[in-house]
Amino acid sequence: MSLAKPVMRGLLGKRLRFHLPIAFGLSILAAAAFKYTVTEPRKQAYAEFYKQYDAVKEFNAMREAGVFESARPSGD
Template identity: 40%
Template sequence: MRNLLLNKTKKDFAIALIIASTAAIAYKFGVQERRRSTFQEFYRTYDADKSYERMKKMGVFDSVNKMVEEGHLTK
């Protein structure tokens, strides 16, 4: 019974450390790396000018459409 709390705390701390490390490694490889590769693929093929023109034609930018009508920008 001597040092029971101390010994149990050491054991519980070691178990918690192992579980937390395992969860962190699983998150890194299961979520973070997959997300990173998805973003890299997206930005490798992303054309900002093409996307801007598509959104402008759809009327997303109200101020751009007004500037085109006023003659400040050309289509």
């Protein structure tokens, strides 16, 4: 008894027809999971932070602390 020869012609196309849709499906699933578990909560956190953020108040606090070299504190 001898083993049958493997069919090599068209093997790549046959494997791609099986694996390519799976790869696309998993990549879309991973992208959706990343979007809803990482980016959406991050965008929400930024929105919450900037609702009550006062840039002028923050600038004045940093200027008073001497962070900037070109902006003097208002006391000078």
